[in-house]
Amino acid sequence: MSRGAILRGALGILAFLALWELGARLDAPIVGVLPGPADVASSFAGLVGSGGYWESWLASGERVLWGFVAAMSVGVPFGLLLAINQRAKALLFPPFEILRPIPPLAWVPLSILFWPTQNLSIEFVIFLGAFYTVVLNVVGGAEQIDRRHVLVARSLGAGTWTVYRRVILPATLPSIATGAVVGMGITWEVVVAAELISGGGGANDGGGLGFLLWNAYQGGAIAQVIVCMISLGVAGYASSVVVRVLSERLMPWKEAR
């Protein structure tokens, strides 16, 4: 990023904050009900000191991580199987398509029944949120593999395993990465809602950012609600960046031009 771009970005954020502060002070419609950025900042300063805030980050982050890892490690092989084995696709794709439109949050009650701990229940709902996206991207990517690459590998003497590992998997990697980035975005949407519904675990018990947000609202601490919202934004952005950087690492040929 050039210095000019950074400067303009900072200017945009500053202008946004100024408008918000102004709106809050002048009791403008909608924005008027909110505390201004200055109040939010002081509320943030208060929260940072309390243990519950960082534990909430940790709790939500951990749930997202495990849900996401589960979605990737089940979704990628499952997607490859659907793309490559016609019989498996004929058998498994119809139920997949019936289950797919069910919003992940509709699974919360069953998830609570399925799993012994609240954390596992939330992680399962997160897993579902990312799983469908990952699978669809993998299937789409694997079906567009250049057939000649598979033919060449077979001619050169590659067995089934080598063809999977050295041709089909790397050829699908860009789609897997897309699925991962989109899926990661969904996990943060789901974790908040899942924590709202299930009640997390308790404020000082690592209830999660979603729980913290809801708790603050019920206590009338709107500034704290906004702190949680911004925290979620930062968390979602940061994890998308991590996923993107990791996937670029895995695909050095995409950078080489």
Add this chain to the structure above:
Amino acid sequence: MNTTLRMPRRWERNGSRPAVPAGPGNLVFEDVTTSLGGREVVSHCSFALEPGRVTAMVGPSGCGKSTIAFLAAGYQRPSAGQVWLGEKLVRGPGPERLMVFQESALMPWMTVAENVMLGPRSRGAGGRESRRVAEAMLRRVGLEEFGGAYPTQLSGGMQRRAELARALVNEPEAMILDEPFRGLDAMTRGLMQEYLAELCEESSAATLFITTDIDEAILLADRLLIMTAAPTRVGQVIDVPLPRPRQRTAVLRDPRTHEIKQTALEALRVEATRQFTDQQEQEIRK
């Protein structure tokens, strides 16, 4: 010089082996017929490729030349007839018969060296040994500096050379080149033709070079097969008795070149016209 195909339409069988040109290392099509989607694409096609010689296959576009390439590589099985490599019946793809596709089929996720090493590695050679032979091969095609580059970083001509290296490193008994220079600019194409002529002269593989360009075919080949309109088979065989090593200027100056070209063009014109009218009729029937 202009001889029609001397092989009988249906070869006499001698046991299960082809009766006529069954030299060791010959790639032989024996009365091969094949259909795609209910339509016959190749019909009673017979020819033999000999080791160390280049056979150019010329025919109207859409006549079924690529299907012949797929049959030779073993990606497709004939509906009738057989394809042989020496004594062995071709039943599937294998490193002894390698095909170079129309446009680059290098794996974009592997470096040039990794692409070239894929064959030896896939067949169980060690990493160091594979790298050594791959580097030697890259030197032979003038790409020793580019082993660590990704294919997208190479020019079109360099990609084609890398692909030739990926095939040649396996020392195939037969090479099938399906319009390998299509899509290259005229300048690069000319250079690649001269380059391939040189490689072929060093190689002991039986080479099938498929093209629509007669000048290219005459420059490279020892023999031209003029293919008929679809369903295709060999319509005419024309020898190219020009001296080797081939040099473009010498080939152009040789009076025989023009004679060969004339004969080939006439034969090709008939087939191309037929192919064109057949295709139009099919369009109308649709």
